[in-house]
Amino acid sequence: xxxxxxxxxxxxxxxxxxxxxxxxxxxxxxxxxxxxxxxxxxxxxxxxxxxxxxxxxxxxxxxxxxxxxxxxxxxxxxxxxxxxxxxxxxxxxxxxxxxxxxxxxxxxxxxxxxxxxxxxxxxxxxxxxxxxxxxxxxxxxxxxxxxxxxxxxxxxxxxxxxxxxxxxxxxxxxxxxxxxxxxxxxxxxxxxxxxxxxxxxxxxxxxxxxxxxxxxxxxxxxxxxxxxxxxxxxxxxxxxxxxxxxxxxxxxxxxxxxx
Ligand SMILES: Nc1nc2c(ncn2[C@@H]2O[C@H](COP(=O)(O)OP(=O)(O)O)[C@@H](O)[C@H]2O)c(=O)[nH]1
Ligand SMILES: [Mg+2]
Numbered sequence: 330x331x332x333x334x335x336x337x338x339x340x341x342x343x344x345x346x347x348x349x350x351x352x353x354x355x356x357x358x359x360x361x362x363x364x365x366x367x368x369x370x371x372x373x374x375x376x377x378x379x380x381x382x383x384x385x386x387x388x389x390x391x392x393x394x395x396x397x398x399x400x401x402x403x404x405x406x407x408x409x410x411x412x413x414x415x416x417x418x419x420x421x422x423x424x425x426x427x428x429x430x431x432x433x434x435x436x437x438x439x440x441x442x443x444x445x446x447x448x449x450x451x452x453x454x455x456x457x458x459x460x461x462x463x464x465x466x467x468x469x470x471x472x473x474x475x476x477x478x479x480x481x482x483x484x485x486x487x488x489x490x491x492x493x494x495x496x497x498x499x500x501x502x503x504x505x506x507x508x509x510x511x512x513x514x515x516x517x518x519x520x521x522x523x524x525x526x527x528x529x530x531x532x533x534x535x536x537x538x539x540x541x542x543x544x545x546x547x548x549x550x551x552x553x554x555x556x557x558x559x560x561x562x563x564x565x566x567x568x569x570x571x572x573x574x575x576x577x578x579x580x581x582x583x584x585x586x587x588x
Contacts, residue, residue, distance in 0.1 A: 339387035347414030352448040355536035409556035451535035453499035
């Protein structure tokens with residue numbers, strides 16, 4: 330088998346979940362393309378393959394189906410990690426995670442890892458606003474102007490968005506997210522003392538500036554390594570079983586071709 334086709338089989342599945350417009354597609358786009366676009370279509374590829382060391386991670390986007398309440402139980406089936414995404418400026422987006430999306434994770438792996446991610450932190454947090462990676466071709470003129478203003482400031486202004494005249498109050502605090510993580514563990518019947526701690530699994534990100542985006546994905550990839558190892562072992566074992574079945578002439582296909 331050519332090396333390239335060997336590389337394409339995913340070892341593990343990571344799923345982005347959350348209400349429409351919270352920025353799931355933008356987060357994936359920022360991570361994979363290092364870019365942010367103001368308008369981006371979700372419709373298209375359902376998942377993206379990322380090579381992580383010797384492993385292949387598939388990262389699943391909703392392809393816009395969350396808009397029509399159309400995410401079935403298949404979406405999270407076999408997921409090793411789920412990124413539960415909300416918008417820090419929209420309280421309802423956190424409530425929706427609990428009301429509509431958490432139950433979709435029932436089909437995820439029993440040892441699935443959950444990250445709670447508050448996106449659009451640039452709208453409320455100076456630090457996130459300033460963490461613009463190298464400016465990309467899609468940056469608008471007004472954004473460039475705002476970056477100039479900010480870089481000219483000796484100390485960051487208290488409210489980054491007030492520069493554009495628009496303010497977005499932070500509707501979801503980090504404490505809200507930590508509390509939600511605790512409720513996820515209870516919903517899953519997991520013991521808080523042996524589970525990954527909330528402080529480690531709750532992130533605030535900005536797909537727009539790149540703030541915390543690499544940190545989020547890469548922390549998750551490291552955490553799902555044990556799942557990847559297990560899946561590889563399972564695959565190897567099932568290959569051995571198949572060979573045994575063939576040798577003994579067992580299995581439906583074996584019998585029908587013999588007789
Ligand atoms: N300011 C800001 N806007 C964002 C951010 N992420 C996404 N958006 C915008 O929010 C809207 C919805 O983003 P999208 O990625 O399509 O959300 P999805 O429906 O969850 O996939 C788009 O207009 C994006 O440009 C962010 O981190 N900061
Ligand atoms: Mg989308």
